[in-house]
Amino acid sequence: MTVYAAEWLLPIVDGPLANGWVAVEDGRIAGAGSGPHRDAIDLGRVAILPALVNAHTHLELSYLRGAIPPASRFLDWVTAIMAARRAQPNPDASEILAAARAGIQEARSSGTGLVGDISNTLATVPLLREGAMPARVFYELLGFSAADPAGRVREARAAVAAMTDIGADVRVALAPHAPYSVSPGLFAAIREDLDAHPGEISSVHLSESPEEVEFIHQGTGGWRDLLVALGVWNDEWQAPGVSPVMYLADSGFVDSHVLAVHGVQCSGDDLSRLRALGTTVVSCPRSNRHVGVGDPPLETFYATGVKVAFGTDSLASVADLNMFQELAAARRLAPRVSARDLIESATLRGAHALGFGEQFGSIEVGKRGALIAVQLPERVGDVEEYLVSGIQPGMIQWVASSHLAPSHLAPSHLAPSHPRT
Ligand SMILES: [Zn+2]
Numbered sequence: 001m002t003v004y005a006a007e008w009l010l011p012i013v014d015g016p017l018a019n020g021w022v023a024v025e026d027g028r029i030a031g032a033g034s035g036p037h038r039d040a041i042d043l044g045r046v047a048i049l050p051a052l053v054n055a056h057t058h059l060e061l062s063y064l065r066g067a068i069p070p071a072s073r074f075l076d077w078v079t080a081i082m083a084a085r086r087a088q089p090n091p092d093a094s095e096i097l098a099a100a101r102a103g104i105q106e107a108r109s110s111g112t113g114l115v116g117d118i119s120n121t122l123a124t125v126p127l128l129r130e131g132a133m134p135a136r137v138f139y140e141l142l143g144f145s146a147a148d149p150a151g152r153v154r155e156a157r158a159a160v161a162a163m164t165d166i167g168a169d170v171r172v173a174l175a176p177h178a179p180y181s182v183s184p185g186l187f188a189a190i191r192e193d194l195d196a197h198p199g200e201i202s203s204v205h206l207s208e209s210p211e212e213v214e215f216i217h218q219g220t221g222g223w224r225d226l227l228v229a230l231g232v233w234n235d236e237w238q239a240p241g242v243s244p245v246m247y248l249a250d251s252g253f254v255d256s257h258v259l260a261v262h263g264v265q266c267s268g269d270d271l272s273r274l275r276a277l278g279t280t281v282v283s284c285p286r287s288n289r290h291v292g293v294g295d296p297p298l299e300t301f302y303a304t305g306v307k308v309a310f311g312t313d314s315l316a317s318v319a320d321l322n323m324f325q326e327l328a329a330a331r332r333l334a335p336r337v338s339a340r341d342l343i344e345s346a347t348l349r350g351a352h353a354l355g356f357g358e359q360f361g362s363i364e365v366g367k368r369g370a371l372i373a374v375q376l377p378e379r380v381g382d383v384e385e386y387l388v389s390g391i392q393p394g395m396i397q398w399v400a401s402s403h404l405a406p407s408h409l410a411p412s413h414l415a416p417s418h419p420r421t
Helices: 059-064 074-087 094-109 124-130 149-161 184-195 210-218 222-229 244-250 268-277 285-290 298-304 323-333 339-353 383-387
Strands: 002-009 017-025 028-034 046-050 052-057 112-119 135-141 170-176 202-206 258-262 280-283 307-310 371-375 396-399
Touching: 002 028, 002 371, 046 339, 046 383, 052 094, 052 258, 052 280, 052 307, 052 323, 052 339, 059 074, 059 094, 059 112, 059 124, 074 210, 074 222, 094 112, 094 124, 112 124, 112 339, 124 135, 124 170, 135 149, 149 170, 149 184, 170 184, 202 244, 210 222, 210 244, 244 268, 268 298, 280 298, 280 339, 285 323, 298 307, 298 323, 307 323, 307 339, 323 339, 339 383
Parallel strands: 002 046, 052 112, 112 135, 135 170, 170 202, 202 258, 258 280, 280 307
Antiparallel strands: 002 017, 017 028, 046 371, 371 396
């Protein structure tokens, strides 16, 4: 058993503990508390907290970092990324795999220890396994005019079943892309599959752009034009006539096992509905701004009481995979939400949302020792506020995780006295 002591310990299930310590044995947390501990390795002026959870990213789009400029209209951004993806249709292209691998390392070095990864190809599954990054991979299905939805789902299931030797830490599930790109029949078939796999988690991009709201409400606007232009318009489709959230809630697709990603356009009624269903909203504020859909109503999310997790979205719409930068963006958008709530969203809420809540997201006995230590400045008034101010990877170390042997850690008596930048 190894015991680590720090100026602050953030159990998440409790407020920060000054002079805290945490004991780790065989990769699991064996105890935690505050006050002097005789056997502790003192890590000094750091805050120890659970690794962050990135509940929504697309690692296979990492090769598009910086390739698609910010847009003022969502459809302009969608058109640009579709063109970029058409230019490299091979998911096994070495540049795609290398960038995804680098993305996993980047996430880890900025303190992320669990990801929700959207994949259209399953190409990231072996990479996550090889990179020892626990993940829920959402195998994403699209099809607005899919002829045989049940067949599509069967095929996707078979592809998942064919992925052997991926270990218990990378779990693959099926997920529909969005209400404007998936037919009602395909939604129903995916829901049926979800019901047949108890405990499994799905995810859907929901209520992201004003164009989506118009299309689901009235069947008009840029989305319809795009579907027609792509040759996938379905003449039998009828606009549900309600908000995207009400559409998927009324049809029974969304519940506590489905992540609602984005929610930027959610009304108060939408959020109340999601709260009542126990659905987690995964917010990606930096991406929302980049793709031209506006800022998420984060303070309203928290005021409504809906569960909130955070994600970076892909490197096609965000500069890095550093969840601490996502937290800083959230802090700017929601000054009235407590730093504690924001940090809980980026740890325990995310872990629960991805179905890994028993293992990750808080410092509790029996959970995995996936812990990080963040270097603190000399006088930090409020450690939680500091942690949502934009921590850079150079200030983060892994503590006694299952990924790194303890020898990788520099105890404070060996560490330089200035911040490691
Ligand atoms: Zn996304």
